[in-house]
Amino acid sequence: MESNFRKDISNPDRFVVTMELVPGEQSRGRSVDTVMRIAEDALRDGRISAVSITDNPGGHPSLSPDVLGSEIVSRGMDVIVHFTCRDQNRVGLESRALQLGHLSIRNILALTGDFAGKGFAGQGAPVFDLDSVSLLSMLRMMNEGTLARGDREDFFAGCAFSPFKRTEEESFCQYFKLFKKVGAGASFAITQVGYDARKFHEALCVQRDWGMQIPTLGSVYLLTPKVAGVMCEGRIPGVVVTKRLLGTVQEEWEDRDRGKAALIDRSARLAVILRGLGYRGVHFGGVHRDFGVLSAVLDRMEEIKHRWREYLPDFDFPQKNGFYLYHRDPDNGLSAGEIIPCRSRASHADRVVFQAYRAIHRTFFNHDAPFASIYSSLCQRLEKRPLASLLVRTVEDVSKKFLFSCQECGDCGIQHLAFFCPESQCPKHTRNGPCGGSRNGMCEVHPERRCVWFRAYRRWASVNQPERIKEEYVPPRRWELNRTSSWINFHLGRDHQGEELFKKSK
């Protein structure tokens, strides 16, 4: 018996079931045996299309999903490998993709990834040379044969997104980025974990209204009180469990048998709701010891699959002052009508600053500006005079350091981020939208700071252009320009805006 995720998810009549497995920090022994046993049991069961394997979850070292995936694939169970941008630069990522191709692993979940965690002698260096949108572009180009020098690859790449953000800024930004991921080549999507049926429905409504054709799996986590507590505290980036839900789960588990029965029932109910709403499948998490509980959930789903509407009130766990993109349908509590126009605005002072930056940028850094050819020939002359060139760099460095905490990358991307610097203001250097880890508008890595995309959204919304974040694909920075003048690089067409890669990836 063999499973085939790509075939199953491409079949609109099939409701796909996948599950997530988490490798341990061992190369052999109990954690490896457990993962292999669960995968084999799932294969025997016959209802699972693929197991997904996490990539150093939480940023901590664990057994490579590629190695484990290869072993599982060889036994007949299809695999989705999580592929994050945290630990390797673009060379390492491309090499890893070639390795996966060689191992006959085609299904890839392309993720920006959690921030770096602890390994040997302390915290690891966060790389984030690419973000998830660039990674998807890279995989697509490997498939097209426009990047690799060898044969075309045959990756089936997907992405993740979170429908469960509390604020308008984060909610829209998640969907803007999803839109770009689809444009960059994502063939399937998996949601983050949450327990709000209206939010799950909202995600499908946005996909419909923005013309995103992407089969989507909704995530369902087998929720125990311990994990629910961790999720409720926000310790797993992007996952939402409200205090009310935590209280319900804790109360159910006062009696262990009752708790287990409630876990099975809740998971099955949410899964059949996803099916009823139009999700292409369900992605289960929280399968750690054996396949038995998930098997019971699947049995229960079969019994109750036609009653999903009855269960909608069981998944009414809104966040306090939570934003929704659609009005609430009074009949069923789901989304209704059209997308609500954005209301968020930057402060008056910030709007003035933003407008000033835009005016300066339009005048001096625009290839279509009236004086563009003059700037270009000026830069060519400056380049030939080392002292003049050094003077330009000094003026540029001092002013940009003061205004934008510039990191002298030489390939400036502030204009794409409403004049915030992705190098200094985002610990993951995202250039195409936020990671999934922001919480209540604050950064996953520095919770005392606003997520830079939250601030960028407000600026763009203030000039009624929030969709700029959705429309613009921003390629990765060009490292060969590091510590050179981004002003000169721009006018001589050397940076990402004059780059051939940019045109190909659009």
Ligand code: SF4
């Ligand atoms: S600034 Fe936003 S996108 Fe960047 S790491 Fe923090 S939460 Fe993620």
